[in-house]
Amino acid sequence: MSDHTTKTCTKCSATYPATPEYFHRDRGRYRGGLFSWCKPCSCQSYKDYAKNNPEKVAVRSQQAYRRQQQATLKRRLEKVRGW
Numbered sequence: 706m707s708d709h710t711t712k713t714c715t716k717c718s719a720t721y722p723a724t725p726e727y728f729h730r731d732r733g734r735y736r737g738g739l740f741s742w743c744k745p746c747s748c749q750s751y752k753d754y755a756k757n758n759p760e761k762v763a764v765r766s767q768q769a770y771r772r773q774q775q776a777t778l779k780r781r782l783e784k785v786r787g788w
């Protein structure tokens with residue numbers, strides 16, 4: 706019964722409720738759409754990754770920033786058109 710409501714992190718073996726509050730969302734690959742690592746593990750592994758690959762992370766966050774800028778610009782344009 707508890708199988709559907711809890712999820713065990715495959716990294717630290719901690720069991721949490723299977724909700725987006727404890728596990729990052731995963732786009733469609735796993736059942737339930739949640740990552741197999743809990744949020745603290747995902748954050749830690751991302752930090753380690755960032756420490757080991759500062760250039761890649763910089764490029765990625767730059768791309769994310771640009772995407773966000775474009776989205777903001779688009780929203781603004783749509784707003785202007787709506788007047």
Ligand SMILES: [Zn+2]
Pocket residue numbers: 714715716717718719742743744745746747
């Ligand atoms: Zn964990």
